[in-house]
Amino acid sequence: MKTLFQFIIVLTIFSTSFAQQQNIETKSVVIENLISFMVDEYSISSDSIPKHNITLLIDPMLIDLMHKMA
Numbered sequence: 001m002k003t004l005f006q007f008i009i010v011l012t013i014f015s016t017s018f019a020q021q022q023n024i025e026t027k028s029v030v031i032e033n034l035i036s037f038m039v040d041e042y043s044i045s046s047d048s049i050p051k052h053n054i055t056l057l058i059d060p061m062l063i064d065l066m067h068k069m070a
């Protein structure tokens with residue numbers, strides 16, 4: 001039982017340290033150029049379909065500023 005517990009602890013520490021070493025690629029784009037950016041950056045070829053995880057972070061202060069300007 002003690003060996004199993006130690007193995008689980010070591011596995012947890014290893015997986016945590018491995019996850020922290022991965023780089024995250026980020027890009028910024030203004031909302032007016034969002035669609036053209038997505039088409040240019042993530043276009044697919046006809047013979048293969050690459051998989052991308054895309055997360056959009058929208059700054060609420062920027063949205064408030066845009067509403068005040070309109």
